[in-house]
Amino acid sequence: MKRSSWEKYQKTIPDDNFYYARSCIRQNFFPGSEAAFLKILKDDLGVDVFDDAKHTSCTGIGYHSDIVPLETIMTVVARQFSLMNEAGYKNMVSSCITSFGLYTEILSMWHHFPELEEKTHDNLKKATGRDFVKPECVVHSSDLIFHFRDRIAAKAKKKLVNSVTGRPLKVVEHIGCHYAKIFPTAGIGGSEFPYVLAGMVESWGGEVVDYPERRHCCGFGFRNYLVQANRGAPVANSRQKLESMAPYKPDFIVANCPGCTMFLDKWQYAIQQMEGVTYGADGHGIPVLSYEEMAGLVLGYDPWDLGMQMHQVSVEPLLMKLDIDYDESHKFLGNNGKYISRPTDCGL
């Protein structure tokens, strides 16, 4: 797709020295993604990234659900920074889009209202006895994969190309709202034509699909969907996107936000069960990947090591297009070879 604006929105991404902050929910829905991120960075690219068992949730879910007050979340974020200082790292890389948005917004608030930062130093001291120095740079983990996309391309075992037709795979990219809608300058390519995922897709041989609801939010919004009875509007937003992209016959969706990836995948199941409607080819769904899974497949990782058996929409049709050699009998076996159970088979 044609873009002209993304070059205006560049940001500094350091090459090395990262403290990794994990997401609360990704390990449930896309359990191999964070492990794959660390493996790609450390083993394939030789980047120093530290995975710290001591850090906590940023409390963004609580914050966006009106449970955690601003002062509290600032203090929790300050503690993450303090742990980063303690581990000897300068740069923060966040796995979660909302955490990334919150870190960025909190740093901006501290910049504009220094008294808030003062107060946070006090609060952290009182609560934990700690102090903190702000990171030199905060990036999202998709920024890093984007940053290293050409090095990944150089090591690629697979291209995002249909092995039968030889044509580039058509990819829908979905960017989490908190990545660049809060601060367009904080995201690669800005908010209207973000390039962070599109850049990976293009570097690895795929073709990005532009569709009318591309910029539309998936509908997640935390407080808006947490109560079961309220889920009608969130799911309708995802459906609006799925309906809009379906005519383009995308081979898969890639997203960079925990909530969006989960929503676009799981709602396809819900919609199929509630309305009998599917959006992919032959009554199947459209596979939904995290960018780490996409990078992992490109680098030749085993799809079951990447955790792709936990997707609601089956990824096998995509694996076949990519001519990836996978063992169906290993799909639901864990690391120790033990059966790990399987999600409801809905034929998606």
Next chain:
Amino acid sequence: MAAKRVIVIGGGVSGMQAAITLKKQGMTPLLIEKDINLGGKLCRWDRLFPSQTPAKEVVESLVGQISELGIRTLLCCEVSEIARNEGKIEVSTTDGNSYEAEAVIIASGFDLFNATRKEEYGYKIYPNVITSVDLEEMFKEGRVVCADGKAPRSVAFLHCVGSRDRQVGNCHCSRVCCITGVKQAMEIKELYPDCNVYNFYMDMRMFGSGYEELYTKAQEKYRINFIRGRISECSGTIDSGVRIKAEDTLAGRPLKLTVDMLVLLVGKQAPALNAKFASELGITVSPDGFLKGMDCFENATRTSVEGVFVAGTATGPKNVGESMSEAVKAAMDVSEYINTLS
């Protein structure tokens, strides 16, 4: 005895009208124009509201008078430096010459808003998103078609692109876009009577004589759909259409619409040159970047600096008629000023 030399910066309608009036008042104007032709932005325009007069007629009449009166004109010539020394105005130009005069009229006009800055509308990304200037050029060529060469079956106009918009730093109203939107919508219907035309507006500002009547005609005779609501986002559709998201604010509901062509009514903004005039001459600029006259009334074409006068859209968005009237006023003020010198 003053030599009655006056430099006019800008060869658009205001500059030409000012030079003509000066000459008729016995002054010696020197007209400096940066383009290859006189006429300024009007050279790109087809017909003028509210009378549908061809823009060419206005330009040709003024250019004809300039030549008949033997007014000295410098084309392809830009002002590189301007200063006021010992009661004289000194202007240096990019071709390496410099000129001296008793007074200067700054009629340097406006810049068009660069529509790519409103990224959400996808100008220069989606081929069927165009600006009012692009459309006017199509009218001029007599061929209004979509990117695929086909006649549009539906066209939407979006008012206030780059105007009344703090996001792009333009808080002012560009004034003429509303009536331009009405005019162009009607022209589309004249070309293609079966085309569905929609105008998305925040307010309809029909300030000029005959404008409200044109708006009424657009509704009643041409059945143009005026929808009060600013478009939030445009995207391309699978068949090269333009998908629009807006709110129908009078219905209080979001609205979705796909059209073959979207026209962005781009506003006027102050040119960067204004800041140069301000700093080199010491005249003041408004917060919106346009030059400031001494007041908004009888001294509107005088500035806080003696011998420096302003006319036309250099001081803010105006229509062609207003710009020309103001140019006459500025020339009369100059004439009065120079006569007091002798």
Next chain:
Amino acid sequence: MMKNFGYTINTKRAIDLDKNDLSIAEEVMREVPSWSLCIGCGSCTATCTAGAFTDYNFRKTHLLARRGDIATLRKELDKCMLCGKCVLQCPRGVNTRGVIAALCRLLPQ
């Protein structure tokens, strides 16, 4: 048998001009051409007897008719008392009473 997860999927709120049926609106426009002149000032609604004590809003109702969103309009128009005051108020000279009469006749029962 479709599954019940304890919620339903919301329907779209957007006025969808790509899909809405504008045939009734076009017919009313032919019969009452002055309808095209409305600028949404709301003086009809300000003076409306019915609107003073019910949630009837003529400005909104007839705008939705123009957009082809007609599902709920029949019920709305039944609230009108046909007093005719709105016609006297309209600065654009829209025959509002005529619009209501035409809509009442043309909208499905």
